[in-house]
Amino acid sequence: MLAPAAIGLAIFLAVPFLMAFQLSLTDTRLLSPNPPQFAGLENYRQLLRVSVILMEPLRDPVTGEVQRDEQGRILYPRPRTILRSDARYEGMGELAQFHLLGRRYLVAAGDPTFWKGLTNNFYFALVVVPLQSAFALLLAILVNQKIRGVNLFRALYFMPVVVPMVVVAVIWFFLYNPGVGTINAFLKAVSSGRLGPFNWLGDPRLAFPSIMLLSIWQGVGFQMVIFLAGLQEIPGELYEAAEVDGCNEVQKFFFVTLPQLRNTTIFVVVATTILAFQLFTQVQVMTGGGPGEATMTTILHAVREGRYQLRAGYASAITVVFFLIVLAVSLVQRAVLREERAIE
Amino acid sequence: MSAQISTQATRPGEKTFHGLPYRLRGTMKTALNYTVMVLLAFFFAFPLVFMAVSAIKTNETQITSDVGGLLAFVPYPLKWVPPVDRLDDAPAEIREAYTGLGPQNFFDVFRRMPFGRFLWNSAFITTTTVGLGLLVNSMAAYPLARLRWKGRSTMLAAIVALIIIPFEAVAIPLMLLTTRLPRLGGGIGWHDTYIVQIVPFIADAFSIYLFYQFFIGLPKELDEAALIDGASRLRIFWHIIVPNSRPVFATVAILKFLWIWGSYLWPLLVIRLPEYRPLTVAMQEFFGQYPRLWGDTLAFAAMTTLPVLVLFLAFQRGFIRSVAATGIKG
Numbered sequence: 001m002l003a004p005a006a007i008g009l010a011i012f013l014a015v016p017f018l019m020a021f022q023l024s025l026t027d028t029r030l031l032s033p034n035p036p037q038f039a040g041l042e043n044y045r046q047l048l049r050v051s052v053i054l055m056e057p058l059r060d061p062v063t064g065e066v067q068r069d070e071q072g073r074i075l076y077p078r079p080r081t082i083l084r085s086d087a088r089y090e091g092m093g094e095l096a097q098f099h100l101l102g103r104r105y106l107v108a109a110g111d112p113t114f115w116k117g118l119t120n121n122f123y124f125a126l127v128v129v130p131l132q133s134a135f136a137l138l139l140a141i142l143v144n145q146k147i148r149g150v151n152l153f154r155a156l157y158f159m160p161v162v163v164p165m166v167v168v169a170v171i172w173f174f175l176y177n178p179g180v181g182t183i184n185a186f187l188k189a190v191s192s193g194r195l196g197p198f199n200w201l202g203d204p205r206l207a208f209p210s211i212m213l214l215s216i217w218q219g220v221g222f223q224m225v226i227f228l229a230g231l232q233e234i235p236g237e238l239y240e241a242a243e244v245d246g247c248n249e250v251q252k253f254f255f256v257t258l259p260q261l262r263n264t265t266i267f268v269v270v271a272t273t274i275l276a277f278q279l280f281t282q283v284q285v286m287t288g289g290g291p292g293e294a295t296m297t298t299i300l301h302a303v304r305e306g307r308y309q310l311r312a313g314y315a316s317a318i319t320v321v322f323f324l325i326v327l328a329v330s331l332v333q334r335a336v337l338r339e340e341r342a343i344e
Numbered sequence: 345m346s347a348q349i350s351t352q353a354t355r356p357g358e359k360t361f362h363g364l365p366y367r368l369r370g371t372m373k374t375a376l377n378y379t380v381m382v383l384l385a386f387f388f389a390f391p392l393v394f395m396a397v398s399a400i401k402t403n404e405t406q407i408t409s410d411v412g413g414l415l416a417f418v419p420y421p422l423k424w425v426p427p428v429d430r431l432d433d434a435p436a437e438i439r440e441a442y443t444g445l446g447p448q449n450f451f452d453v454f455r456r457m458p459f460g461r462f463l464w465n466s467a468f469i470t471t472t473t474v475g476l477g478l479l480v481n482s483m484a485a486y487p488l489a490r491l492r493w494k495g496r497s498t499m500l501a502a503i504v505a506l507i508i509i510p511f512e513a514v515a516i517p518l519m520l521l522t523t524r525l526p527r528l529g530g531g532i533g534w535h536d537t538y539i540v541q542i543v544p545f546i547a548d549a550f551s552i553y554l555f556y557q558f559f560i561g562l563p564k565e566l567d568e569a570a571l572i573d574g575a576s577r578l579r580i581f582w583h584i585i586v587p588n589s590r591p592v593f594a595t596v597a598i599l600k601f602l603w604i605w606g607s608y609l610w611p612l613l614v615i616r617l618p619e620y621r622p623l624t625v626a627m628q629e630f631f632g633q634y635p636r637l638w639g640d641t642l643a644f645a646a647m648t649t650l651p652v653l654v655l656f657l658a659f660q661r662g663f664i665r666s667v668a669a670t671g672i673k674g
Contacts, residue, residue: 001581002499005484008547009506012518017509019517030520142381147374155660156385159392162656162663164606166624167645170631171391174398174638180412182394217388225664226671267671278512281608285628299512299609306516307613315516323513330508 017323024317030310043317049110051089053082054103079106114318117289117296120208124297125276127209132216133268136223137261141253143224144231154228158221165218169285172214176200201287204294211282211295219275223268230264231257263337270333274326298322392649393417399643402448403439404432407638419445427451432637449643453630456640458618459647462626467651469541469622470604474597476546481596482589484547485555486581490567500556506549512609518544519613536617545604551596554669558592559585595666598659605652623648 024043028036058067058075067075079094092108095115099105109115143154160168175182178199187195200210238256247255258265280299283289289296289304298318306315394416398407402425410416423444428434431442432452442448453459487493488500522534522544534540566588567580575583586593608624615621621629630644656663 001483001487001578004480005547005552006499008480008543009503009549012544012547013506013509013514013549016514016517016521019521020514023517023520028520030523139384142377142384145377147377151660153381153385154664155657157388158664158667159653159656160388161667162602162652163392163649164608164624164627164652166606166608166627167395167649168391170627170641170645171395173631174411174642175391175394177411180408182390182411182413182416185412217391221388222667225667228664229668229671264671274510278510280512284608284612285631302512302516303609303613306519312516312520319513319516323509326510326513327508 020316020320020323023313024320026313027311028313028316030306030312032310036313039313043314046091046110046314047114047317047321049092050095050115051092051108053089053106053108055082055097055106057104074104076104079108082106083108113293113296113301114298116293117298117301118321120296121277121279121298123208124212124215124279125273128212128216128276129269129272132220132272133223133265135216136220136268137227137265139220139224140227140231141257144228157224160218161221163218165281166285168214168218169282172210172217173201173286176210178202202291204291207287207291207294211279211286215279215282219272223272226268227261227264230261234260266333266336270329273329277322277325277329390417395642395646395649398639399449399646400445400447401639402431402446403443404637404639405436405439406443407642411638421445429455432640449637449639450647452637452640453644453647456633457626457630457644459626459644461618462621462623463647465538465620466605466623469538470601472538473542473545473604474600476542477548477551477600478593478597480546481548481551482555482586482593483581485552485559486577486585488552489556489559490562490585491577503549503552503556507553515609515613522614535614536620538620540614541611541620541622545600548600550670551600554596554599555589555592558589562588591665594659594662595669598663598666599670601655602652 025039025041026036027039027042055076058077059065060067069075079097083089083092083094089108092110093112094106095109095112096107097104098107139157143150143157178184178197178201181197181200183200184197188197198206201207234257238260239252242252242256278299279297280303283295283297283300284303287295289300299322302315302318302322305311305318394411397417397419398411400419401407401410410418421444425442425444425446425448427446427448427450428442431439431448434442488496488503522540524532525534526532527534527537528539562585566584570580570584606624607622608628611622611625612628615625618626627644627648631641
């Protein structure tokens with residue numbers, strides 16, 4: 001009776017999972033006439049390679065003096081010139097520049113797009129996980145009240161969860177319209193004309209936060225329901241006892257509700273973090289990773305490399321790194337939960 | 345009126361603050377409560393209302409000018425307009441004359457794309473995957489939960505371990521693997537088929553785990569009595585376990601339905617021909633076509649959402665219970 005499922009899981013989950021590790025050590029290409037070659041850690045080298053290079057200011061060839069522009073700022077050679085001039089930096093591109101103790105440094109990477117994507121995933125997790133979890137808890141507390149019409153509100157808040165993400169992305173694309181969009185109109189109305197109009201998806205600083213907002217809109221109902229289930233399992237006697245001890249509503253929240261929801265909260269936080277690293281559909285539909293690489297993500301990069309550049313080996317290396325991050329997040333969850341049980 | 349009383353009463357340090365009739369304070373609290381909940385309801389509903397209202401407006405120019413204000417959420421003018429062929433290509437005066445509410449955009453979607461085919465593809469893929477998944481995964485969970493055999497705990501541990509592998513981690517190698525699998529009826533490669541969108545998703549570790557959790561909770565006497573009567577294990581499963589496990593079947597079905605209906609990454613990787621394209625990928629394709637007509641695109645979006653939304657409204661409690669069930673692990 002177990003056989004069909006076991007075979008299915010083996011072929012379509014376990015085998016590709018192991019294949020990812022094996023492929024990541026080769027230069028396998030999709031639709032290639034040549035047999036794949038073993039490449040060792042070359043894919044990982046390209047993916048993870050980062051160098052920090054001290055930038056030498058441009059000097060006058062005759063006097064040897066440091067060159068400056070009209071505002072007196074020191075002039076540096078272009079990053080591409082630096083990277084091209086040294087064989088050690090072959091195949092690397094600019095990732096960032098920074099100042100430290102009066103010197104300027106260039107950060108170069110074998111695959112700047114990968115690092116940009118990974119940074120964005122962490123940025124997304126750092127902003128969305130706390131915001132969405134707190135918002136979900138607030139919603140759960142609201143719809144856990146025994147008041148008239150509460151079921152209607154519960155259903156309304158949950159509704160976006162059932163809407164396919166592609167549809168969500170398309171609707172919000174129109175709402176974010178830079179000229180006439182509803183969001184701009186709303187901001188203009190509530191700020192009596194002082195705010196906006198913003199080019200939500202076209203401005204590199206706003207594009208990713210815009211994606212975050214619609215992701216929260218679509219996903220928060222899911223977490224709300226999980227918190228709601230957690231709230232309903234808290235024994236009523238705890239609240240009665242707190243009342244006898246003279247706790248007000250706020251104290252009851254901090255001394256009863258929050259501690260009782262510990263495991264639920266850990267689950268919600270971990271699940272949302274993993275979702276942050278899976279981010280793909282919204283950016284693929286709305287921005288394609290742009291403008292520039294402002295909304296690039298790890299999975300979008302893997303799909304680009306695997307499906308469109310046909311570099312299956314390299315794309316597999318990206319997904320292996322992605323999996324290791326997800327694994328680390330899950331292991332932290334288990335460790336924290338185990339600690340809790342040990343205390344009990 | 346009540347607002348006036350309350351501002352008077354809340355003057356700091358004044359005794360009347362506590363002396364305010366309890367009933368009135370309760371009313372204030374309830375009013376505030378509902379205000380917050382209604383505002384939040386607007387936040388969650390407005391994009392969907394915008395989609396539905398724009399989809400039934402026949403004049404594209406009106407849609408794009410309404411979007412910058414509250415009119416984006418108002419279905420107007422209240423005039424029934426039957427669908428006309430190629431209205432979007434017509435001169436402005438004609439489009440003006442056909443301004444109103446009607447199925448024009450839906451009509452356009454069907455004219456511009458084989459929407460019916462995509463709808464059928466999504467419906468077929470989703471129902472088949474969900475149906476076969478219920479069968480295969482519940483059958484797998486039964487021996488794990490209710491029989492004693494050697495290697496049972498190892499098997500269970502292996503399945504729980506598989507839950508943490510996200511689909512994104514295997515998508516690229518799975519794409520490569522499916523290009524090498526033999527095709528039904530000869531040939532190599534599963535790309536551009538229904539099979540590639542169904543078979544890999546039937547067996548599913550999380551579904552097995554949900555079934556397992558439910559089955560271990562059923563009383564032992566259920567199958568013992570039948571065993572004494574000489575029923576086979578398969579018979580017991582089919583006639584005793586399944587009828588007693590309706591809630592978990594509903595839970596697994598709903599979660600999987602949402603997952604498969606909305607799936608986008610996988611068909612994007614393996615489907616190129618429109619014959620097998622599901623609604624999600626077709627939606628993105630349609631959205632990417634120029635000129636980008638808001639009315640048509642939102643009509644497409646509305647039709648993609650409608651089946652799930654109808655199911656949700658019909659089985660609301662089931663949906664919410666299913667999602668709650670995903671949180672009980674760990």
